Amino acid sequence: MSLAERILQGDTRAASRLMRDIDDEVESAINELKVLYSMTGRAHIFGITGPPGVGKSTLVDKMVEVFRKQSKTVGVIAVDPSSPFSGGAILGDRIRMQRHSTDEGVFIRSLATRGHLGGLSRSTCDIIKVMDAMGKDVILVETVGVGQDEVDIINAADTSIVVLVPGLGDDIQAIKAGILEIGDIFVINKCEQEGADRLEQELRIMLEMGGERPDGWTPPIFWTEAIKGEGIEELVSGIQYHRQILHQEGSYQRQEGERTRYEFLDILKSSMMKRLLQRLNQDGELERMMDAMAKKEKDPYTMVEEIIQKLLP
Amino acid sequence: MSLAERILQGDTRAASRLMRDIDDEVESAINELKVLYSMTGRAHIFGITGPPGVGKSTLVDKMVEVFRKQSKTVGVIAVDPSSPFSGGAILGDRIRMQRHSTDEGVFIRSLATRGHLGGLSRSTCDIIKVMDAMGKDVILVETVGVGQDEVDIINAADTSIVVLVPGLGDDIQAIKAGILEIGDIFVINKCEQEGADRLEQELRIMLEMGGERPDGWTPPIFWTEAIKGEGIEELVSGIQYHRQILHQEGSYQRQEGERTRYEFLDILKSSMMKRLLQRLNQDGELERMMDAMAKKEKDPYTMVEEIIQKLLP
Numbered sequence: 001m002s003l004a005e006r007i008l009q010g011d012t013r014a015a016s017r018l019m020r021d022i023d024d025e026v027e028s029a030i031n032e033l034k035v036l037y038s039m040t041g042r043a044h045i046f047g048i049t050g051p052p053g054v055g056k057s058t059l060v061d062k063m064v065e066v067f068r069k070q071s072k073t074v075g076v077i078a079v080d081p082s083s084p085f086s087g088g089a090i091l092g093d094r095i096r097m098q099r100h101s102t103d104e105g106v107f108i109r110s111l112a113t114r115g116h117l118g119g120l121s122r123s124t125c126d127i128i129k130v131m132d133a134m135g136k137d138v139i140l141v142e143t144v145g146v147g148q149d150e151v152d153i154i155n156a157a158d159t160s161i162v163v164l165v166p167g168l169g170d171d172i173q174a175i176k177a178g179i180l181e182i183g184d185i186f187v188i189n190k191c192e193q194e195g196a197d198r199l200e201q202e203l204r205i206m207l208e209m210g211g212e213r214p215d216g217w218t219p220p221i222f223w224t225e226a227i228k229g230e231g232i233e234e235l236v237s238g239i240q241y242h243r244q245i246l247h248q249e250g251s252y253q254r255q256e257g258e259r260t261r262y263e264f265l266d267i268l269k270s271s272m273m274k275r276l277l278q279r280l281n282q283d284g285e286l287e288r289m290m291d292a293m294a295k296k297e298k299d300p301y302t303m304v305e306e307i308i309q310k311l312l313p
Numbered sequence: 314m315s316l317a318e319r320i321l322q323g324d325t326r327a328a329s330r331l332m333r334d335i336d337d338e339v340e341s342a343i344n345e346l347k348v349l350y351s352m353t354g355r356a357h358i359f360g361i362t363g364p365p366g367v368g369k370s371t372l373v374d375k376m377v378e379v380f381r382k383q384s385k386t387v388g389v390i391a392v393d394p395s396s397p398f399s400g401g402a403i404l405g406d407r408i409r410m411q412r413h414s415t416d417e418g419v420f421i422r423s424l425a426t427r428g429h430l431g432g433l434s435r436s437t438c439d440i441i442k443v444m445d446a447m448g449k450d451v452i453l454v455e456t457v458g459v460g461q462d463e464v465d466i467i468n469a470a471d472t473s474i475v476v477l478v479p480g481l482g483d484d485i486q487a488i489k490a491g492i493l494e495i496g497d498i499f500v501i502n503k504c505e506q507e508g509a510d511r512l513e514q515e516l517r518i519m520l521e522m523g524g525e526r527p528d529g530w531t532p533p534i535f536w537t538e539a540i541k542g543e544g545i546e547e548l549v550s551g552i553q554y555h556r557q558i559l560h561q562e563g564s565y566q567r568q569e570g571e572r573t574r575y576e577f578l579d580i581l582k583s584s585m586m587k588r589l590l591q592r593l594n595q596d597g598e599l600e601r602m603m604d605a606m607a608k609k610e611k612d613p614y615t616m617v618e619e620i621i622q623k624l625l626p
Contacts, residue, residue, distance in 0.1 A: 030614045037612035253607075260606050264613040269586055271617045273578075275625050276585065293573050294566075299350035300577040301343045304584045312588050312624060 004035035007134055012107060015134055019109055022126045033126060036133035041256070043075070043132040044243050047157030048142045049182070054165045055189045058226040060142050064100055065229070066236045067138050073105045075131035079124055079143040079153060107131060121152040122270055125263050128156075154182055156259050159242045161235075163187045164203070166195030183219050184242055187235060191223040217245065279311070317348035320447055325420060328447055332422055335439045346439060349446035354569070356388070356445040357556050360470030361455045362495070367478045368502045371539040373455050377413050378542070379549045380451050386418045388444035392437055392456040392466060420444060434465040435583055438576050441469075467495055469572050472555045474548075476500045477516070479508030496532050497555055500548060504536035530558065592624070 003021075006014035021029040050056055060076060067074050100106040109131075111124060124141065131139050143153055154160045162183035186203055188196050200221055207219060220238055224231035246255070280286040292298040316334075319327035334342040363369055373389060380387050413419040422444075424437060437454065444452050456466055467473045475496035499516055501509050513534055520532060533551055537544035559568070593599040605611040 034612045034614045038609050261603055267613050267617045273582055275621050296351050299347045300580050301347045304580045308588050
């Protein structure tokens with residue numbers, strides 16, 4: 001039986017195996033994904049992001065608890081860029097999540113590698129697909145939210161949650177630029193700390209300055225104290241409400257369409273480059289071109305134009 | 314006269330204009346870059362990275378001062394990912410750099426945008442090329458060093474400098490993984506703070522555990538107090554020594570070759586995707602494919618295979 005068939009029958013070891021194959025860019029993984037694809041599109045996908053140290057992992061841990069009480073099955077993808085500066089407490093938090101690992105309704109997967117051609121968002125999308133086909137009701141994708149890849153991942157979710165804490169001080173100015181488009185829902189975690197009121201006020205002003213969103217949604221702001229489990233049920237209700245509205249307004253289909261397009265282009269880009277490199281490596285053409293560039297006989301821009309002219313006239 | 318010709322005659326306004334065109338992905342920019350390409354390869358390119366808040370911009374500011382005393386012309390590229398979480402004090406630091414902006418020997422450029430197809434490393438490479446062709450002796454590329462793009466940029470430099478500060482605490486464990494391969498030179502900034510000795514010790518242990526590097530270089534560790542200008546001249550001597558060794562050992566040519574290859578593939582990737590999308594958009598093919606995927610009639614993996622089969626058999 002193929003991995004895909006086993007996964008559709010609920011075999012979690014087959015799922016883990018396929019995810020490892022996706023990570024390792026094993027060729028056959030694509031064939032399994034083809035089979036699974038028609039069974040996807042049912043899960044509610046959340047992206048959770050925010051600066052390092054705001055307590056995202058604790059929040060995810062508590063959200064899983066609430067979803068489990070509702071008898072929903074959950075997939076968790078912890079995206080951990082292989083960058084050297086990914087921030088501090090990640091390891092410890094990830095270990096804390098392990099208490100859910102004995103619960104059959106929860107499937108946890110960490111993602112750290114990223115290839116040169118594919119990229120982190122590529123593998124994350126594929127792994128979301130596997131969890132979706134496994135029948136998980138809810139998929140939580142947690143990123144440290146620092147690079148473009150992570151932003152892309154968050155944008156691909158049905159509902160994006162941005163987590164902040166009081167006392168970021170002037171940093172709120174620096175993160176202002178990108179924050180408005182990204183968050184469907186904002187969370188002020190560690191809300192017992194001084195400055196939560198001010199943070200909410202600043203956030204509201206920023207959101208108002210952004211004007212009305214194309215989808216008509218006004219992002220709510222939730223207060224949580226994740227470590228004590230406070231405010232989590234309200235937050236979960238809030239995101240479930242967001243999904244409900246999303247489906248009513250028909251904007252879900254638009255969003256789903258955009259996601260499909262993005263995924264498709266992503267797959268196209270990495271596969272195309274792989275094929276192109278095979279072709280260029282075939283008869284040592286790439287090496288000859290490198291030589292010519294090293295000697296400054298030719299510039300890379302002209303060379304690329306020539307290749308494209310030849311292959312995609 | 315073309316922009317490239319004006320740049321080669323020392324016209325800095327033409328250089329600014331071309332850099333803006335590169336940012337905006339104006340088609341004609343490529344033609345200018347073709348002309349400039351043969352005049353590149355002379356500058357010493359430094360990458361400076363490290364976690365937010367370690368004082369990279371102040372360090373760069375003081376390094377510029379030292380280079381200027383040596384009568385070297387300097388280009389500075391401050392890479393600021395458009396990510397919402399790029400950290401705090403950037404704006405203030407960038408303003409501090411402005412004191413060099415009246416010095417004709419210094420050319421400063423901030424880079425924040427990144428397109429979907431090209432990416433930040435793409436534009437940074439092009440802008441390095443322009444500064445190199447302008448005849449800058451030294452080019453300093455400062456990144457906040459959080460995503461893969463930034464790591465790629467740093468890897469493309471002749472000499473990579475990783476800046477740390479005492480008191481990162483356990484964070485040093487988290488950044489351990491990627492740090493060894495990246496840094497040719499380490500800087501402990503704010504070295505008057507408690508814990509500088511311990512940080513140096515930890516760094517040395519980590520570097521030793523990494524074993525001998527392929528290029529035989531042992532990364533030195535410099536102590537600086539950038540805000541007071543202390544240790545900067547020693548650091549500059551250190552990086553100049555690294556370049557000297559690099560040229561003696563012939564590993565410079567290897568590195569230059571790798572950089573050329575990386576740049577070439579980067580240009581190839583973005584141009585290829587652009588061309589491919591033009592083709593797919595021509596007769597509404599892309600829309601038809603999106604429709605088929607939305608209806609789950611077809612999966613993106615099969616579709617991509619068919620496209621590649623058709624276009625690059």
